Amino acid sequence: MQTKLSVRRQDPESQQPGSRMQEYTIEVPEHYTVLDALIKVREEVDPSLAIRCSCRAAICGSCAVRVNGRARLACNTKLTNVTPEDGVVVVEPAGNQPVVKDLVVDLGVFWSKIRAVAPYLQPEGPEPEEEYIAPNESMLLLTEVMGCIMCGACVSDCTALEVDSNFLGPAALAKAFRFTEDPRDGADADRLHNLNEYGGVWDCTRCMMCVEVCPKGVAPMDRIMALRERVMDAGMTNTVGYRHVAAFAESVEHAGWLDETMLAVKSWGMFNVPKLIAALPIGLRALKRGKLPMPAPFHKKRPGHENVARIFKRLEGKK
Amino acid sequence: MKYAFYPGCVSRGGAPELYTSTLAVAEKLGLELEEIVGAACTGAGVLQEKGLKLGDTLNARTFAMAERMGHTTIVNICSTCQGVMAQANYRLLNTPGYLEEINEILKEEGLEYQGRVVIKHLAWVLVEEIGLDALRPLIVRPLTELHIAPFYGCYILRPSWALGIDENPGREQYLEQIIEACGGEPVNFPGRTKCCGFPILMINERNSLAMVGNHTLSAKDHGADAMVTPCPLCHLNLDGYQPKASSQKGTKINMPILHLPQLVGMAMGLSDRELGMHRHVVSTKDVMAKASVRA
Numbered sequence: 001m002q003t004k005l006s007v008r009r010q011d012p013e014s015q016q017p018g019s020r021m022q023e024y025t026i027e028v029p030e031h032y033t034v035l036d037a038l039i040k041v042r043e044e045v046d047p048s049l050a051i052r053c054s055c056r057a058a059i060c061g062s063c064a065v066r067v068n069g070r071a072r073l074a075c076n077t078k079l080t081n082v083t084p085e086d087g088v089v090v091v092e093p094a095g096n097q098p099v100v101k102d103l104v105v106d107l108g109v110f111w112s113k114i115r116a117v118a119p120y121l122q123p124e125g126p127e128p129e130e131e132y133i134a135p136n137e138s139m140l141l142l143t144e145v146m147g148c149i150m151c152g153a154c155v156s157d158c159t160a161l162e163v164d165s166n167f168l169g170p171a172a173l174a175k176a177f178r179f180t181e182d183p184r185d186g187a188d189a190d191r192l193h194n195l196n197e198y199g200g201v202w203d204c205t206r207c208m209m210c211v212e213v214c215p216k217g218v219a220p221m222d223r224i225m226a227l228r229e230r231v232m233d234a235g236m237t238n239t240v241g242y243r244h245v246a247a248f249a250e251s252v253e254h255a256g257w258l259d260e261t262m263l264a265v266k267s268w269g270m271f272n273v274p275k276l277i278a279a280l281p282i283g284l285r286a287l288k289r290g291k292l293p294m295p296a297p298f299h300k301k302r303p304g305h306e307n308v309a310r311i312f313k314r315l316e317g318k319k
Numbered sequence: 320m321k322y323a324f325y326p327g328c329v330s331r332g333g334a335p336e337l338y339t340s341t342l343a344v345a346e347k348l349g350l351e352l353e354e355i356v357g358a359a360c361t362g363a364g365v366l367q368e369k370g371l372k373l374g375d376t377l378n379a380r381t382f383a384m385a386e387r388m389g390h391t392t393i394v395n396i397c398s399t400c401q402g403v404m405a406q407a408n409y410r411l412l413n414t415p416g417y418l419e420e421i422n423e424i425l426k427e428e429g430l431e432y433q434g435r436v437v438i439k440h441l442a443w444v445l446v447e448e449i450g451l452d453a454l455r456p457l458i459v460r461p462l463t464e465l466h467i468a469p470f471y472g473c474y475i476l477r478p479s480w481a482l483g484i485d486e487n488p489g490r491e492q493y494l495e496q497i498i499e500a501c502g503g504e505p506v507n508f509p510g511r512t513k514c515c516g517f518p519i520l521m522i523n524e525r526n527s528l529a530m531v532g533n534h535t536l537s538a539k540d541h542g543a544d545a546m547v548t549p550c551p552l553c554h555l556n557l558d559g560y561q562p563k564a565s566s567q568k569g570t571k572i573n574m575p576i577l578h579l580p581q582l583v584g585m586a587m588g589l590s591d592r593e594l595g596m597h598r599h600v601v602s603t604k605d606v607m608a609k610a611s612v613r614a
Contacts, residue, residue, distance in 0.1 A: 069509070159514040163529035202522050205530075206364050207514035208477035228368045240522045248365045252377075257360045258328035267521040282559065286333065289598045291559075293332035304357035307428045308377065314424060315373045 008092040011101050035074035050102035061151030066092040071153035071213040094156035110152045117176040124186025132184045145178045147216040154210035166199040170210035170220030177223035196231045202241035243267050253312040256302030261295035323390035324352035327397040334551040336595025340580040341396050343593050355384050361403040378407035379421045383430040392437045398550035401440040402474025409481040442493045442549050451500040459588040461502025464609040468506040468543035469494030472553045501586035508541040510534035515553035531564035535574040545575040545606045547582045558600050575603045585610050
């Protein structure tokens with residue numbers, strides 16, 4: 001079959017920085033992957049095209065690129081599955097990382113974030129005489145996270161990283177989860193303390209992009225949410241993130257639904273006067289347009305709210 | 320057509336124009352929306368951080384209530400409610416023993432979820448149940464002058480397996496199809512399936528505003544007169560916080576943000592008052608003026 005690839009080309013070190021799209025039309029067998037096609041282009045059409053790959057079997061994680069705007073491993077993406085109606089498959093370098101050349105990005109940023117979460121076991125207490133033993137069931141929880149091949153697809157499409165390079169990002173946070181949940185690790189308190197800081201677990205937008213693009217089912221966002229639960233359970237309560245979850249739960253538990261106005265006030269902090277003053281113009285604008293719901297005690301409870309409270313009590317042990 | 324209706328918290332709180340415009344459009348479409356009285360908040364992904372099972376139980380309770388009302392389809396007008404409910408339903412139906420475990424809790428209230436509920440956003444109901452061919456004859460004011468950028472956001476698309484995207488790949492294009500059926504021109508732009516920033520608005524306002532600024536400016540750069548969203552949370556951020564995002568970017572943005580039923584209602588000839596346009600922060604005057612131009 002004939003396939004058309006539109007590839008984003010760029011060479012930051014050349015005389016002409018900036019990028020351009022270059023189209024290649026080649027004949028390929030139907031079973032070809034995006035990577036097969038790119039290699040064929042490089043070998044038969046344009047030897048100047050830079051791509052990175054190694055295993056060609058979705059194990060090494062080298063060939064993450066954006067195909068039609070979404071991060072994928074080029075080696076396990078069949079052309080026939082991603083060819084749109086107009087017949088042109090758009091291939092671009094992975095996002096949120098500097099481009100070295102064409103489809104090759106600099107993984108330095110990726111690795112610096114992984115290193116920042118201390119991605120190694122830190123056992124406490126005296127060393128055992130033989131090996132560290134971990135019960136099977138505790139490791140089962142970690143099998144999916146340990147399946148990460150460090151391809152950076154999640155980092156490429158992370159919507160929080162796109163606006164804030166300080167964010168640790170999905171891959172590093174999933175890696176952090178891998179160690180906080182390991183029963184052999186003894187550095188939980190330090191780890192959770194660091195993850196509770198700016199750039200850590202609370203800066204995730206919950207957009208699920210990483211869950212969607214991960215080729216290995218690591219589901220980084222789900223791990224970030226589990227880490228949020230861990231930092232809250234560890235008593236780290238002096239964050240807007242914590243207060244937001246607590247105020248949200250309190251509102252639903254008592255009224256069956258959300259008291260949006262009180263949620264905002266309680267999330268920022270009831271006594272956070274500068275923040276509340278800063279929010280006044282937005283509040284007044286909403287009030288003027290009839291968009292500021294009445295807060296408690298005027299917030300009406302939903303019929304049957306006592307049944308909702310009962311579910312809270314049963315599952316969260318509340319009185 | 321009669322459905323169970325879940326309006327969500329925001330359409331009766333911070334975005335009341337979504338509620339009223341939905342009812343106005345539903346009447347024109349002949350949709351009977353029977354509200355699930357007493358249904359709890361879905362948790363919006365936030366309660367789920369506290370406990371996944373807590374959120375799933377509250378949603379299973381809502382599904383059981385809909386079944387008791389004799390319905391098999393729940394209609395959402397909020398993408399976040401749609402996504403959170405769909406994820407809960409996916410876990411309830413695909414995790415061995417989970418549904419029974421949760422029904423044990425619901426039993427105390429005399430409820431039992433049979434696992435028969437389908438959860439659909441209004442956009443899906445428009446395309447899959449009513450059909451665009453049935454919608455077209457109701458369009459009395461085709462939006463021929465308008466370029467509309469669809470902003471899907473997150474929860475109506477991801478995770479794709481819980482939202483049934485594999486079985487219905489068209490769901491990634493329904494907003495474009497509805498815009499076209501209303502006579503408008505869909506505008507493609509890079510931010511269409513990204514996060515609006517609302518979930519981190521209180522936690523990291525700078526990042527949240529940067530997202531608002533990026534998406535609205537990008538839509539503008541691609542020639543959009545307005546954006547349309549199926550999610551009231553996206554609306555709260557993209558509309559309500561646009562002036563602040565504008566200051567952060569140091570440039571005027573002025574991008575009107577429409578709720579999905581407002582777009583459809585506009586094409587059906589409903590007035591700006593009926594659609595609650597006066598409640599928007601960014602004026603929709605120019606959009607309404609362009610909508611009034613006859614083809």
